[in-house]
Amino acid sequence: MTPDALNRxxxxxxxxxxxxxxxxxxxxxxxLRSPPEYARELARALDEVVERVKLCPRCFSLHDGPEGTxxxxxxxxxxxxxxxxxxxxxxDELAIERTREFRGRYHVLHGVLSPLEGIGPEQLRIKExxxxxxxxxxxxxxxxxxxDVEGEATAxxxxxxxxPIGVRVSRLAQGIPMGGDxxxxxxxxxxxxxxxxxxx
Numbered sequence: 001m002t003p004d005a006l007n008r009x010x011x012x013x014x015x016x017x018x019x020x021x022x023x024x025x026x027x028x029x030x031x032l033r034s035p036p037e038y039a040r041e042l043a044r045a046l047d048e049v050v051e052r053v054k055l056c057p058r059c060f061s062l063h064d065g066p067e068g069t070x071x072x073x074x075x076x077x078x079x080x081x082x083x084x085x086x087x088x089x090x091x092d093e094l095a096i097e098r099t100r101e102f103r104g105r106y107h108v109l110h111g112v113l114s115p116l117e118g119i120g121p122e123q124l125r126i127k128e129x130x131x132x133x134x135x136x137x138x139x140x141x142x143x144x145x146x147x148d149v150e151g152e153a154t155a156x157x158x159x160x161x162x163x164p165i166g167v168r169v170s171r172l173a174q175g176i177p178m179g180g181d182x183x184x185x186x187x188x189x190x191x192x193x194x195x196x197x198x199x200x
Contacts, residue, residue: 006032058132060108060125062090073106080104082139086129086158088112088146096144104142107132112150113157121157129158133165140168147174147192 006028013024031039052064056071063071073079083104087093093106109124121127133141143158145151155171162169175193176185185193 059106060110060128061093061106078103081137083142084132084136084138084140085142085144087144088151088154092144092146102142104140105138109145109154112145112154114150124154126158126161130161130165133162133167138167140170142170142172144172 009028009031010021010024013019013027014021016024019027031042053062054064054067055061056063056074057068058070058074061071061073063069065071069075080103083102084107085093085096085102085104086107086109087096088109088111090108093108096102096106107125107129109126109129111119111124113119113121113124132138141158141162143155145154159169159171173192173196175189175196
């Protein structure tokens with residue numbers, strides 16, 4: 001019979017996204033086989049992330065600075081105040097940052113519009129985006145939501161909302177990935193690649 005403590009650990013680990021019961025069991029057994037200090041460090045790290053990491057009051061990214069301060073991206077004076085990239089979540093922000101191509105500011109929505117799941121504009125950081133545009137010298141908003149149904153709906157909603165403010169609204173180009181073959185691309189991807197073509 002499996003100890004209750006181990007069952008509780010497996011149950012908690014299996015609640016993580018992408019972790020099924022078998023993987024949760026493997027992770028739990030890994031923790032058990034590791035030195036006790038590993039489990040204590042893991043518990044401390046989990047406790048610390050819950051206690052210290054919070055949302056930036058300006059862009060809604062994550063930071064662990066003192067209460068009332070902004071994150072590193074918002075406080076970096078070298079970044080361009082005129083360009084604002086709107087992303088669905090933190091992982092998207094990090095992906096764009098890894099390209100080293102964008103030097104502007106960010107705004108994290110924390111989701112996309114999804115009426116079927118009960119997610120409307122009120123559940124996203126759209127109101128804060130509008131307030132930010134009214135008080136900052138932003139000239140262009142780059143909508144970087146995913147090219148799926150919800151991402152496209154969110155991009156369209158934001159475009160209709162932001163254009164009357166007088167700010168330029170752009171969308172990430174979409175098309176054929178590097179190393180991709182044209183013969184295997186779907187029609188929608190090919191159509192977008194043609195529409196977003198540029199001069200060489």
